[in-house]
Amino acid sequence: MSGVKRDWSGKLKRDGPKPAHPAPARNAFTPMFERLRDELDEHHDRRERIVKLSRDITALSKKIIFSLQRVRKIEPQLPKNIQDEVDARLAEIAKLLAALAPEIQGLNRYRYSRSLMCLEELVEALTFAHYLKTQTLIRYEDLCATVEDLTRQGIAAVATSSEDQVMTDAADGPKQADATKPDPPATVSLTQDDYLYGIFDLTGEMMRFATTTLALTGVLAGSESSTSGDEPRTILQDMHDLGSFFEMLPVGGGSRFQWEKKLEVTRQSVQKVERLGYDWIIRGSEKPKGWVPDLSALDQGPPEEDE
Template identity: 30%
Template sequence: MNKREGEGCPHKNSDAAQDRDAGSNPSSPVITAFKVFQQELDTKHDKYERLVKISRDVTIESKRTIFLLHRVTSVPDAEQVLNEADVKLDGVRQKIGQIAEELRGEDIYQFHRAFTPGIQEYVEAVSFLHYIRHRSLISLEQINARLVFMRNGKMEAQGSAEAVPLAAQVLTFQVTPSDYLLGVADLTGELMRMCISSVGNGDIDTPFQLSQFLRQIHDGFSYIGNTGPYEVSKKLHTLRQSLGKVEDACYTLRVRGSEIPKHMLADVFTSRTTVIDPEEGVV
């Protein structure tokens, strides 16, 4: 006579019973451990999503600042535009302060992908403003120096009536070198557009200044080569295209500038850049 399945196998029956007990017993050590893991993962996911939303706001406001700065080549009072851009960037920095608050006590590289697009766009905007004002490249240290925030409100130590020391209320955000480089690489596209606008307004000097400045940036990136982050080497191609267009504008101005009326220079330059790179998308 055949034995029923599992009969005579006390170890199997015991293991199955333990599995059933673990699944039905909420106080089981295994279930308790997995509940802790679930809570940690949910908390991390929620924080990641909040950082993505803040980064999106930083990106939008930074782009608006860049669009505003492009008006400096066509308005009589450039300083008013620059002051308005300063106000907008102050608002962007407040958003970055929210990122710093979310990252307090965390490893930023766990969440870096969530906020890096916004930080790169901010670097692009603040470096564009700095160039228009000072005709130089802003440094990473100068950017980080303005990303120091004071926490709002007075805080008290937990379980004590004493106030938290001032140092505990200060938050800092440090732009990473890779985000800085990526933002500077994107800056070159805005400088190329500024060159086109300057030519259209009859400004003959700005394109030559931009050409020299972009050449210096290109030389700096050439020192990095393939040793830097992959995204940096990928954007080096766009940088070279922007430099080539600006140098072509300078060539057109130098060789044919006296032949072409100033109001037609931009049209001639635009048609030449289209021939150079007809398949390029939006930078």
């Protein structure tokens, strides 16, 4: 609260906006403006709800990414404790997506796309998890399907929990089920831009992961050399692939400025991993087992307690 406001004669002024103007007098245009106001309010309220959901989804996605950065090795199964953390966050995200879905159908998908930065963050988390398990980049359709599945799980979870809480009388129960059946529930759709910008960010996570794993295990992350027949592939080759992938693509959606900025960050990440690969080859063989390199010059995650 700020100080007390007084008018020129020292009398206390009442709170509230513009006390000098009482409700403007009605005129021929008032009804029209009132109609437009209601429409605009609907839009503003929806955007507010979307922004809130988006913020929560972003925060949870970031937590997933932090958990994933504690992985030390690319392998088909994430360590159980990390998988549990990821699953728990995803379950929360699913519920938020379920709430978000009806707000961004049809016309409204692109109307609010600027308030939906959370989808990029979610793409980053999901593609990173996929990479750590399979060492491949998940395809666009597959990721769309994943997000739609998540939304459906969220809708189901919200439905069951509300059934638990509210004791619906017998007459209401089946009617609701009928009402939802003909229309498949709305899901969240990813745009190609969400996907591409999410992958830009993925390269940063991969760089961090490569740095940490090399520092702590002394091995550049990659496929096990025991994989029969094929040549093993390291994260450095994957980074090179991603780098060329973006260099070869025409400038995508969004603004050119934004695209170039992301591309530049990706280039830097690729080069950081290149340096790691070099260090690993040149010094890796000399280094006594258990020796930990000096990490001060490398970009690395927050200090971690290792098992």
